[in-house]
Amino acid sequence: MQTGVDLNESEQEIMSTVELFPTRSPARAEPAPRAAPGNIEAEQALLGAILINNDAFDRVSDFLRPEHFIEEIHRRIFEIASSLIRAGKIASPITLKTFLGEHDLGGGLTVQQYLARLAVEATTIINAHDFGRAIHDLATRRELIRIGEDIVNVAYDSPVDASPREQIEEAEKRLYQIADNGKYGGGFQSFADALKTAVDLAARAYERDGHLSGVATGMIDLDHKMGGLQASDLIIVAGRPGMGKTALATNIAFNIAKAWRGEPRPDGSMQTLDGGIVGFFSLEMSAEQLATRIIAEQSGVASYKIRRGDITEDDFHRISQAMMDMQRIPFYIDQTGGISIAQLAARARRLKRQRGLDLLVVDYLQLLSGSKSRSDNRVQEITEITTGLKALAKELSVPILGLSQLSRAVEQRDDKRPQLSDLRESGSIEQDADVVMFVYREEYYLKNKEPRPGSEEHATWMTEMERAHGRAEVILGKQRHGPTGTVELSFEAELTRFGNLARVDNLPEMH
Secondary structure, eight states, X not given: OHHHHHHHHXXXXXXXXXXXXXXXXXXXXXXXXXXXXXXXXXXXXXXXXXXXXXXXXXXXXXXXXXXXOSSHHHHHHHHHHHHHHHTTOOOOHHHHHHHHOSOBOSTTOBHHHHHHHHHHTOOOGGGHHHHHHHHHHHXXXXXXXXXXXXXXXXXXXXXXXXXXXXXXXXXXXXXXXXXXXTOOOOXXXXXXXXXXXXXXXXXXXXXXXXXXXXXXXXXXXXXXXXXXXXXXXEEEEEEXXXXXXXXXXXXXXXXXXXXXXXXXXXXXXXXXXXXXXXXXXXXXXXXXXXXXXXXXXXXXXXXXXXXXXXXXXXXXXXXXXXXXXXXXXXXXXXXXXXXXXXXXXXXXXXXHHHTOOSEEEEEOGGGOBOXXXXXXXXXXXXXXXXXXXXXXXXXXXXXXXEEEEBOGGGGGSSSOOOOGGGBSSOTHHHHHOSEEEEEEOHHHHHHTTOOOTTSHHHHHHHHHHHHHTTEEEEEEEEESSSOOEEEEEEEEXXXXXXXEOXXXXXXXXXX
16 A cells, blocks of 8 residues: 555656656757749849840949859859950850850750850840849848848857957948948939039028028138038048147037937938037047036036036036036937947947937047058058048038147148148048148147246237237138138137137127
């Protein structure tokens, strides 16, 4: 009897174990591997159309490449046909045969027979563009599949010290390369379309406050000279250390963000009516330092007092009010140092997609790195950076304000006003930029040349200091859309704040 009881208890234990760990169902058969998307018939139809009428090639040549074909033999045929047509020769089954050889394609089919079949079964030239787009789109889908597989494999096999952020940025870079290469809309457009775009631009300028075609900087004289910051422009702000180029860029960026007004589009996104959404790459200063500068500018409390906590109760109220006002503005800061031009471009695209973007500021160019190794020539690296920034400005259709250092050659001259030849490290900055402006403050140099007090020279120096005090010059050394020249601004050193210079002709009448 006892044995039977023990057996029942054992059975109960076994049954409970079975309930906790149920028997697994037989493994399902693995799904058959899916074939990569492709359309052999479309490739054959397009190649046949090109072989019977070479004009069909012109309809696809601006976007279709040999690597877009899924079949290797089709890649070779398209590549050789392209070379022949571009050389002004005829691409036909007879001329292509010489370059493709006599090897067997399988099933006893020779290359010559295959070319003849393509030509015989070809469709009309009218459908060439549609077939080309279908081939291109399928190639894009195959590339997306490859990127997806690479993302999975790298995520599984990445080393311990690898950063997921780097993988995300690399994936974004590859995705945007596909998007950029996949555009059909290149090539010529009619002059009538260009005229319509120009008239629309003028109409928007007429309707906008200040009648500017570009984004208003808040500096009246500068806006009058430039018409605002124009979309797709690369604008370089250059100056020697201490001149205030970062302060000028910060002031302009904040003025634009503060003036932002928008309205929702039918698709839910926001359309900018005035001002703009600003992205600021602060490669030199931290976000806190940049914020302190802007707080000082807006509150009127010197930044060194804010940093030391040397403020009165009235100062604190002014800072608090300025901070409340600033929290609502669309101003975004990226303080990551030492990033490459490719990483900057990826982050700028992401910001435009997620938040919107109307102005991009880069402080400053020489702190960016190119994609090439450090052993390469620095001039070539700067060339890559400026070319990349100009391409990014056109792609995002926003002005990019890039800050740049100047060479020490300025210090060797009696007249310290900068020139285009003073741009540091590369002529590409001058070449790629649409606007080059220099920041110059005579007061900075006069301070360092104070003569002995009580002397005649000191009296002259005092007069010059009074004339230069609180003044700055923005020298437009290059401007594609307008005249060059000098614009005078006010400058408050304690607040690092540029502003409009009060002029006699703008003051109210004296009675």
